[in-house]
Amino acid sequence: MATPARRKPKAAAAKAAPRRKKAAAKAKPKPQVSRDELLGFYREMLLIRRFEEKAGQLYGMGLIGGFCHLYIGQEAVVVGMQAAAREQDTMVTSYRDHGHMLVSGMDPKGVMAELTGRRGGYSKGKGGSMHMFSREAGFFGGHGIVAAQVPIGTGLAFAHKYRQDGGICVTYLGDGAINQGQVSEAFNMASLWQLPAIYVIENNKYGMGTSVERASATTDLHRRGDAFDIPGMQVDGMDVLAVKAAAEVATAHCRAGKGPYVLEMKTYRYRGHSMSDPAKYRTKEEVSKVRQESDPIDYARDLIFENKMADEASLKETDREVKALVTEAAEFAQQSPEPEPEELYTDVLVEA
Amino acid sequence: MPIQVLMPALSPTMTEGKLAKWLKNEGDAVSAGDALCEIETDKATMEVEAVDEGTLGKILVAEGVEGVAVNTPIAVILAEGEDASALQGMAAAPAPAQQAAPEADTVAPVTVPASAPTAPATPPEEETTSANTVTQTVREALRDAMAEEMHRDESVFLMGEEVGQYQGAYKISQGLLDEFGARRVVDTPITEHGFAGLGVGAAFGGLRPIVEFMTFNFAMQAIDHIINSASKTLYMSGGQMGCPIVFRGPNGAAARVAAQHSQCYASWYAHCPGLKVVSPYSAADAKGLLKSAIRDPNPVIFLENEILYGSSFEVPDDPDFTVPIGRAKIERAGGDVTITAFSLMVEAALQAAESLAAEGIEAEVVNLRSLRPFDTDTVVQSVQKTNRMVSVEEGWPAAGIGSELAAQMMEHAFDHLDAPVARVTGTDVPMPYAANLEQLTIPRPDNIVAAAKAVCYR
Numbered sequence: 138m139a140t141p142a143r144r145k146p147k148a149a150a151a152k153a154a155p156r157r158k159k160a161a162a163k164a165k166p167k168p169q170v171s172r173d174e175l176l177g178f179y180r181e182m183l184l185i186r187r188f189e190e191k192a193g194q195l196y197g198m199g200l201i202g203g204f205c206h207l208y209i210g211q212e213a214v215v216v217g218m219q220a221a222a223r224e225q226d227t228m229v230t231s232y233r234d235h236g237h238m239l240v241s242g243m244d245p246k247g248v249m250a251e252l253t254g255r256r257g258g259y260s261k262g263k264g265g266s267m268h269m270f271s272r273e274a275g276f277f278g279g280h281g282i283v284a285a286q287v288p289i290g291t292g293l294a295f296a297h298k299y300r301q302d303g304g305i306c307v308t309y310l311g312d313g314a315i316n317q318g319q320v321s322e323a324f325n326m327a328s329l330w331q332l333p334a335i336y337v338i339e340n341n342k343y344g345m346g347t348s349v350e351r352a353s354a355t356t357d358l359h360r361r362g363d364a365f366d367i368p369g370m371q372v373d374g375m376d377v378l379a380v381k382a383a384a385e386v387a388t389a390h391c392r393a394g395k396g397p398y399v400l401e402m403k404t405y406r407y408r409g410h411s412m413s414d415p416a417k418y419r420t421k422e423e424v425s426k427v428r429q430e431s432d433p434i435d436y437a438r439d440l441i442f443e444n445k446m447a448d449e450a451s452l453k454e455t456d457r458e459v460k461a462l463v464t465e466a467a468e469f470a471q472q473s474p475e476p477e478p479e480e481l482y483t484d485v486l487v488e489a
Numbered sequence: 490m491p492i493q494v495l496m497p498a499l500s501p502t503m504t505e506g507k508l509a510k511w512l513k514n515e516g517d518a519v520s521a522g523d524a525l526c527e528i529e530t531d532k533a534t535m536e537v538e539a540v541d542e543g544t545l546g547k548i549l550v551a552e553g554v555e556g557v558a559v560n561t562p563i564a565v566i567l568a569e570g571e572d573a574s575a576l577q578g579m580a581a582a583p584a585p586a587q588q589a590a591p592e593a594d595t596v597a598p599v600t601v602p603a604s605a606p607t608a609p610a611t612p613p614e615e616e617t618t619s620a621n622t623v624t625q626t627v628r629e630a631l632r633d634a635m636a637e638e639m640h641r642d643e644s645v646f647l648m649g650e651e652v653g654q655y656q657g658a659y660k661i662s663q664g665l666l667d668e669f670g671a672r673r674v675v676d677t678p679i680t681e682h683g684f685a686g687l688g689v690g691a692a693f694g695g696l697r698p699i700v701e702f703m704t705f706n707f708a709m710q711a712i713d714h715i716i717n718s719a720s721k722t723l724y725m726s727g728g729q730m731g732c733p734i735v736f737r738g739p740n741g742a743a744a745r746v747a748a749q750h751s752q753c754y755a756s757w758y759a760h761c762p763g764l765k766v767v768s769p770y771s772a773a774d775a776k777g778l779l780k781s782a783i784r785d786p787n788p789v790i791f792l793e794n795e796i797l798y799g800s801s802f803e804v805p806d807d808p809d810f811t812v813p814i815g816r817a818k819i820e821r822a823g824g825d826v827t828i829t830a831f832s833l834m835v836e837a838a839l840q841a842a843e844s845l846a847a848e849g850i851e852a853e854v855v856n857l858r859s860l861r862p863f864d865t866d867t868v869v870q871s872v873q874k875t876n877r878m879v880s881v882e883e884g885w886p887a888a889g890i891g892s893e894l895a896a897q898m899m900e901h902a903f904d905h906l907d908a909p910v911a912r913v914t915g916t917d918v919p920m921p922y923a924a925n926l927e928q929l930t931i932p933r934p935d936n937i938v939a940a941a942k943a944v945c946y947r
Contacts, residue, residue: 227694261727268725277693277730282717288683289718292690299646299672299696306690322683329678484728485762487786 168378172446174220178377179437180455181219182212185236186434187463188245189408192235192252192266195467196412201252204281205266208236210407213433214339215240217380218307218400221388225304227297229277229290231311232267233339233406241274245462249470257473261480277306284310284317287336291323294334294397305333305391313344315358321365324397328365331396335387336362338401339374345410346418359401367397374402375431378440405431491576492541494564496550496557499528499535501744502795506530507555508563513545519566526563531628531660531799543568547576622803627769630776630804631661631737631793635699637808638783639669642697645783648675648684649701649738658703659739659798685711685736689718692734692788699783702738705754705792712757719788720763735782737791740768741832741883742931744796748919753884755831758790759860759893765814766861768792770835772802774858777812785814792860794833817864819871823851826941827871829894830881831857834932838881841937850945860890868894869901876907877944881932886914908944913937 168175189207196205208215211233219240222228230237238248243259251258251269259269267281277293280286290308297304314320315338327334338358342349349356359369368390372383380402387398405427409416416424441447496506509527513519524536525545546567550557557563565576625633639645646669651658653666653676666674677684681702688698702708708715715736722730742751758766765787769775775793782789804810820835821842830838835856842852853871857864872878878898880891891912898910916930 229690259727260725260729263727264725268722270722270726270730272729277690278722278726280718282713285686285713285718288686288714289690289693291683292687292692293694294690295687296691296694296696299691300694306694319682319686322678322680323687325678325680326683326687330675484724484726486765487723487728487731487733 168440168444170378170381172444175378175437175441175444175446176455178213178216178220178381179434179441179452180459181216181240182377182434182437183456183459184245184462185209185212185216185239187459188239188249188466189235191463191467192249193408193412195249195253195470200471201266202254203265203267204232205252205412206233206410207408207412208233208406210427210433211339211341211374211402211404212236213377213380213437214337214374214402214404215309217377218335218337218384220377220381221384222307223304225275225297225302227275227277227290227293227304227306228309229286229293229306230279230309231283231286231314232279232281233311234267234269234279237309238269238271238274238276238279241271241276243269243271243274243276245466246469249466250473253470253473254475255470255473256476256480257469261484262476263480263484284314284319286310287314287317287320288323290336291327291332291334294327294332295330297333298330303392305335305388307335307337309337309339311344312338312340312342312349312358313347313352315361316344316353320361324362324365324367324399327397328362328367331394333391333394334397335384335391336367336397336399338399339404340401341404341406343406343410343418346414346416348418357401359399362397362399367399369399369401371401371403374404375427375433375436377433377437490568491546491571492543492566492568493562494525494537494539494566496559496561496563497528497537498559499530500532501746502798503530503532503559504799505556505558508550508552508557509534511548511552512536515545515548517545519543519545532658539566541566541568543571546571621806622773623806624801625772625776625804626799626801627772627775627793628659628661628663628798630772630802631779632663632665634776634779634783635662636665636668638780639665639673642783644695645697645699646673646675646691647699647701648677648688650677650679650703652676652701657701659795661793661798662701681707681710682714686714686718688734688736689714689722689732692719692732693722693730697733697735697783699735699737702736704743704750704795705738705740706750706752708736708738708754715758715764715788715790716761720761723787724763731786732788733786735779735785735789735791737779737782738793739795739798740792741794742915742920742927745922745924745927746920747922751920753792753882753915754790755792755860755882756884756889756893758792759890760888761861764788764790764861765859766790766792767814767859768794768832769812769858770797770820770830770832770856772800773804773810774812774818774856776804777810778814778858780811781814784811789814792832797833797836800836812858815859815862815864817858817867818856819853819867820856821852821854823853823875825851825853825875826877826879826945827853827855827868827875828879828881828937828941829855829857829868831860831890832883834881834883837932837934838937840934841941844934844938845941848942848947850941850947852941857890863893863897865897865901868897869905872898872902873905876905877941878906879911879913879937879940879944881913881937883915883931885917886912887917889914908946911940911944913940
């Protein structure tokens with residue numbers, strides 16, 4: 138896997154995407170997106186949001202236990218990224234993973250049933266919110282140790298290159314994870330060996346309760362690959378089209394065999410770090426300002442209306458469909474029985 | 490007075506080496522710092538510098554001689570004013586491949602006999618598929634196991650520090666880069682946490698990585714990925730995410746490398762469900778177990794021992810020879826006391842058994858080979874016969890392999906025990922550097938003899 142002659146393309150124009158004000162307040166150019174695609178983005182983001190709201194509700198009812206980290210507010214990141222994905226690509230993320238699974242094509246029923254620890258869950262109830270996988274969907278977790286997914290994703294990229302299957306591994310990590318030593322270790326190897334790896338830093342401004350400014354000596358996280366000659370780009374992670382455009386740049390770079398790419402998504406989580414986080418480290422005003430001015434779903438909805446891609450009634454229909462899917466998932470997750478006691482001893486080792 | 494130049498030990502575990510080349514001729518003037526000759530060890534070729542001034546009076550060991558024991562005189566330097574007549578009466582060059590092991594007070598206090606102990610009364614191994622054997626070092630056996638499995642399965646690759654161009658820090662991967670190329674023999678940066686995690690990801694992605702740790706001491710940097718990522722993900726995924734990976738490298742004390750580089754991790758890993766843990770003694774164990782480990786669909790911790798790398802044993806020459814994981818081996822049969830051991834401690838146990846036999850005590854030596862899963866049956870059957878047991882390990886006593894074995898015997902052989910299970914372990918201290926203190930730390934045959942006699946009430 139060694140690449141003796143070192144190339145060095147200059148880091149791609151790492152231009153900060155301008156932060157949007159109120160979506161509708163700005164005259165926007167006609168988006169580079171088809172009607173079907175944008176409606177699809179809207180639907181997927183809405184599915185994640187409704188799913189997460191339902192999960193929060195079930196958590197409150199005691200049906201979901203342990204840690205549960207919701208993705209509300211960040212939906213545009215994974216939906217935009219997935220728009221550039223191909224069949225053979227793989228994905229890996231941390232424990233804030235429900236949205237990634239839904240976008241990978243995993244069944245909301247199986248995801249929700251895993252949250253409730255039931256037999257019908259993706260891990261038969263043995264993994265929970267933070268540990269879910271689907272080989273079939275190319276989703277490799279769901280990892281509970283901050284930043285552990287970064288070397289793992291790098292290894293998946295290594296396997297893509299080793300097998301020459303044309304795939305890319307997209308590894309998601311948070312602004313908190315970026316300061317883990319193993320991220321630097323993985324970046325170094327990914328660049329050294331020119332692996333097809335995209336690192337998506339979901340900068341939601343807080344690693345648990347510590348703001349980026351209080352945790353990172355340098356806050357331009359898209360430049361964290363600089364030391365390893367990995368190009369980086371900062372992206373408005375609340376704008377699904379900006380995310381998609383960045384994803385296309387990064388995937389083209391990877392598929393051309395030019396090695397890894399770093400994308401920093403400026404985003405925001407509306408809920409606390411986990412269900413048990415009162416989020417006293419930020420003001421209510423801060424949260425409501427983002428919700429009102431930068432909400433990714435509102436933004437997509439506005440775009441749809443402005444470009445007359447759909448009317449209110451047809452979006453209402455989408456809302457109803459999504460709600461029905463989530464309700465069905467929640468019902469399944471409550472009706473699916475708990476694992477059989479015998480399941481305790483299975484899956485410890487693969488029988489040789 | 491002529492000064493003898495002695496064969497130096499160029500690494501903590503070196504006991505012998507090859508005199509590759511003389512860089513000075515007899516009669517040449519030498520001053521301190523001049524390179525006298527090149528010595529080739531199993532790990533590297535290094536120059537030996539003169540520390541005295543004078544004339545190279547006589548070369549005692551010719552170029553190309555292999556197996557020159559550490560501390561053998563290899564040349565004589567004449568001081569100013571001396572001539573060749575001063576050499577009269579000095580020892581002639583010793584025969585190469587000396588059988589005498591270095592004295593205990595040389596640089597390598599834990600020594601390996603130049604010839605491996607032939608296992609007495611060894612019952613034929615059930616896994617042996619061929620009667621023919623070849624003599625191989627543990628090092629060669631490990632190399633061959635990897636090469637054979639890499640030929641057999643394209644998805645197997647080796648990664649680690651210095652495994653490629655350097656040919657392996659301990660020369661285990663010698664020749665593999667030439668044979669398989671840089672795609673499959675991957676030199677990594679010094680980045681254990683990173684490459685262990687990368688290996689796990691590659692295994693999830695359908696490959697079968699062999700991850701070499703230069704020593705298992707450095708795997709502490711990587712233990713989160715070994716435990717949290719490799720061993721638990723199958724369970725956490727409800728059986729979807731198998732992780733076929735081998736983590737291998739030398740474990741336990743080498744010699745004189747002190748606390749941070751001398752530690753046995755057997756009980757650490759044996760503690761964890763989702764892992765298999767093996768620790769070979771002989772070259773046959775090493776080859777057969779490594780092949781099984783590479784073929785295994787689970788993460789396998791493969792604990793080697795640096796001091797055993799150069800030891801030779803008989804290895805079946807059948808390319809399909811494997812040793813199943815989870816099976817101990819009776820290295821020596823006996824009816825009076827069971828001695829369990831693994832890795833280098835099997836050698837100590839066999840030496841102890843010899844001494845005990847001279848005193849009329851027949852010890853049965855069980856080479857555990859596999860620490861997770863344990864071959865409890867074999868140990869229990871032995872104890873049912875001997876009614877006494879001594880567990881030997883290099884690791885610390887607390888929560889060790891011996892603790893586990895003692896508990897297992899309580900549970901499965903309580904009625905057969907005529908004495909409490911005795912443990913011979915590494916001393917409960919960080920490894921000291923000083924040679925005499927180090928010797929007090931690692932179990933020696935006489936410790937085992939004493940424990941065996943105690944459980945036999947002799």
